Amino acid sequence: MQIQLDRLQHSVLTLAQIGATPEGGVSRLALSDADKEGRDLLVRWMRATGLEVTIDTMGNIFGRRHGTDQDAAILLIGSHIDSVKEGGKFDGALGVLSALEVVRTLNDQQRQTRHPIEVVAFTNEEGVRFPPAMLASGVMAGHFTLDYAYSRTDTQGKRFGEELARIGYRGSRPCTPRHFHAYIEMHVEQGPVLITEGYPIGVVEGVLGISWSTITILGERDHAGPTPMAMRHDALVAAAQIVLAVRNLATTFGGDMVTTVGTLDVEPNMINVIPGRVVLSVNIRDWYDEKIRQALTMLKEEAARIAKTEGVHIEVDNYWHIAPTHFSPEIVAAVERSCQKRGCQYRKIVSGAGHDANYLNHVTRTGMIFVPSIGGKSHCPEENTAWEDIEKGANVLLQTVLDLAEA
Amino acid sequence: MQIQLDRLQHSVLTLAQIGATPEGGVSRLALSDADKEGRDLLVRWMRATGLEVTIDTMGNIFGRRHGTDQDAAILLIGSHIDSVKEGGKFDGALGVLSALEVVRTLNDQQRQTRHPIEVVAFTNEEGVRFPPAMLASGVMAGHFTLDYAYSRTDTQGKRFGEELARIGYRGSRPCTPRHFHAYIEMHVEQGPVLITEGYPIGVVEGVLGISWSTITILGERDHAGPTPMAMRHDALVAAAQIVLAVRNLATTFGGDMVTTVGTLDVEPNMINVIPGRVVLSVNIRDWYDEKIRQALTMLKEEAARIAKTEGVHIEVDNYWHIAPTHFSPEIVAAVERSCQKRGCQYRKIVSGAGHDANYLNHVTRTGMIFVPSIGGKSHCPEENTAWEDIEKGANVLLQTVLDLAEA
Numbered sequence: 001m002q003i004q005l006d007r008l009q010h011s012v013l014t015l016a017q018i019g020a021t022p023e024g025g026v027s028r029l030a031l032s033d034a035d036k037e038g039r040d041l042l043v044r045w046m047r048a049t050g051l052e053v054t055i056d057t058m059g060n061i062f063g064r065r066h067g068t069d070q071d072a073a074i075l076l077i078g079s080h081i082d083s084v085k086e087g088g089k090f091d092g093a094l095g096v097l098s099a100l101e102v103v104r105t106l107n108d109q110q111r112q113t114r115h116p117i118e119v120v121a122f123t124n125e126e127g128v129r130f131p132p133a134m135l136a137s138g139v140m141a142g143h144f145t146l147d148y149a150y151s152r153t154d155t156q157g158k159r160f161g162e163e164l165a166r167i168g169y170r171g172s173r174p175c176t177p178r179h180f181h182a183y184i185e186m187h188v189e190q191g192p193v194l195i196t197e198g199y200p201i202g203v204v205e206g207v208l209g210i211s212w213s214t215i216t217i218l219g220e221r222d223h224a225g226p227t228p229m230a231m232r233h234d235a236l237v238a239a240a241q242i243v244l245a246v247r248n249l250a251t252t253f254g255g256d257m258v259t260t261v262g263t264l265d266v267e268p269n270m271i272n273v274i275p276g277r278v279v280l281s282v283n284i285r286d287w288y289d290e291k292i293r294q295a296l297t298m299l300k301e302e303a304a305r306i307a308k309t310e311g312v313h314i315e316v317d318n319y320w321h322i323a324p325t326h327f328s329p330e331i332v333a334a335v336e337r338s339c340q341k342r343g344c345q346y347r348k349i350v351s352g353a354g355h356d357a358n359y360l361n362h363v364t365r366t367g368m369i370f371v372p373s374i375g376g377k378s379h380c381p382e383e384n385t386a387w388e389d390i391e392k393g394a395n396v397l398l399q400t401v402l403d404l405a406e407a
Numbered sequence: 408m409q410i411q412l413d414r415l416q417h418s419v420l421t422l423a424q425i426g427a428t429p430e431g432g433v434s435r436l437a438l439s440d441a442d443k444e445g446r447d448l449l450v451r452w453m454r455a456t457g458l459e460v461t462i463d464t465m466g467n468i469f470g471r472r473h474g475t476d477q478d479a480a481i482l483l484i485g486s487h488i489d490s491v492k493e494g495g496k497f498d499g500a501l502g503v504l505s506a507l508e509v510v511r512t513l514n515d516q517q518r519q520t521r522h523p524i525e526v527v528a529f530t531n532e533e534g535v536r537f538p539p540a541m542l543a544s545g546v547m548a549g550h551f552t553l554d555y556a557y558s559r560t561d562t563q564g565k566r567f568g569e570e571l572a573r574i575g576y577r578g579s580r581p582c583t584p585r586h587f588h589a590y591i592e593m594h595v596e597q598g599p600v601l602i603t604e605g606y607p608i609g610v611v612e613g614v615l616g617i618s619w620s621t622i623t624i625l626g627e628r629d630h631a632g633p634t635p636m637a638m639r640h641d642a643l644v645a646a647a648q649i650v651l652a653v654r655n656l657a658t659t660f661g662g663d664m665v666t667t668v669g670t671l672d673v674e675p676n677m678i679n680v681i682p683g684r685v686v687l688s689v690n691i692r693d694w695y696d697e698k699i700r701q702a703l704t705m706l707k708e709e710a711a712r713i714a715k716t717e718g719v720h721i722e723v724d725n726y727w728h729i730a731p732t733h734f735s736p737e738i739v740a741a742v743e744r745s746c747q748k749r750g751c752q753y754r755k756i757v758s759g760a761g762h763d764a765n766y767l768n769h770v771t772r773t774g775m776i777f778v779p780s781i782g783g784k785s786h787c788p789e790e791n792t793a794w795e796d797i798e799k800g801a802n803v804l805l806q807t808v809l810d811l812a813e814a
Binding site for chain 1: 596597598599600603615617619628629630631632633634635636638641643644646647648650651654657658663664665666667668669670671672673676677678679680681682688690692758759760761783784785786787
């Protein structure tokens, strides 16, 4: 049994016209008019595919294909259709539409399954308009309350709950875990590993843990002309050493660790003034929580050393930490077996980015299938994946569904 | 013969009330209402001191005390009374009011001099409202044309020429060099050298040359999660190495060299995105032009090396260069002799900051007298100098005037 690539391609390119940007990407922020239009199209497609559509209180859309055993647990497959601002065509949408294509293929073949299958599109995965990210899957997992989610506001002060009602997607079904069999999400990798190493499929073992810190460096703001070098306490010179120390953490700890300083702000940021204050962000990710904690300890020690040498004050505020997500070994094994059955080259991979699958992993057995991102690019108009890789990914999803839903 | 500290102190504190800020500093931007009020007060004081006041086309204020020989060259003494935004009480004002105090002292003692003496307050030395700095002394030295100066605009689009007329200080005397004997400017050091080493007086040998560059680093903007370290081209990691390389230039070349990265801007400056672009400023100052050029060459070599290692593109744009100003050896020697005559501890010093004296040095024999800045602070409300040091500085100025004006 094979999915129909031309039908999947048509679905992806049709949805991509909603919120399309001149650069060839997509802006379909959560609960925007474009999001509503995309949702309406998806619901029409689901109904045309014979799915029973329900919407929950967080606006998550479920399209149910009944199983032969109505009491059997639900096999959930999907992703999200909201995008970042000026994002790409594939992030999220590919997972939802591949899931829909899997159901269309089962219908074509008139294949019944014991377990019911539900195609899902989660609301506000990106969290760009309404932070934090993965808000609706977070509510389902009990990580956020519904009140918390409804009270999130965008930069114009509009509230999530009201915007959800405005676009007509504030449903009545409670956003809580039901009797789930498993959750499988297909997604673009968003990194360069598969494309560089030449694998069409990544069998995702989980998501790296993340630690976010703010480092504030207080030096002495002085005139850059008359202050001799030996009398300076330059916050930016100290910050530069921190930036390199952060990079060195990944080198030191190795493995999957990635470390990044993404933001750095200098005060007063004037050409003629020695920087008096620098605030920068530190982003440490690893597959092992213990390694993240060790790296953070090492960074604090390094910061103390730099503070002493440069005569500045350095404060490290580790304000957010999320443990690594290790997906269900059964589901990871099931995806791996599907690759083997389909004769697909694959590699096991860990995700550096978060997904709804992170929270779903707390609710049911969860796994993900990655397809390669050309140039490792995502969240930009250039985001792209070869159609032949998409075909392979969707067939691996189909195979996994066939195996798990017990044909 | 001694200046009267209480009278000088009263003048400084009275002028400091005009444009006074709640923090104890002064905001008296060039050609503002506060500047007009300060000018009016200065002109009243000059007239009360028996000086003949003229204003030139750039608004420079001259108060002339006639000499016994009307054909003798003019001994010019002064500084400026405009301030930066939220600056201090002393920068500029001290030089003008000490010059006025010198004349008041000569009057008290009924001391005639052969050379006429003119107290001067130059317009827009700071250049904060109307860049560039030292605009009026620059016109006098022929470095800028009058049309150029008049067409400078502030952030509200108001033009220098019109604002000068509005406050009533667009005079008729041409802003050109006259028959000058010498120019002596007393000023706060604005750095920590004198205060740290315990000298009340700095005999200024000149002003460091300055080279300003913009360095633009283009890397690859990628998601900070899924992009392995080995596949990154992080513009900020390269920038951090540039910041440290800039600091190392001063260590390598030694002497008076000071090197600073004052501004650094990261794009997109998001915690979750590997920086794709960084723009930073490089400010190199030294007493020898050749050393500045060598440092710049070394920095470019280092930038090329970093670009290669990090796989980024680095562009160095050296957009502004001003040669060091070496003051007249005769005037430097005259100031030094005055210190010795007055029994003042002093040290020779070079100025890291620019002054009207830079441009005047092209017009006539020029020198400066520095007094210590407490904590090395300037351009801020905390800017301060001990009154006993001010007294010493003004007496050195008086002595230098007595010697040069030939009593």
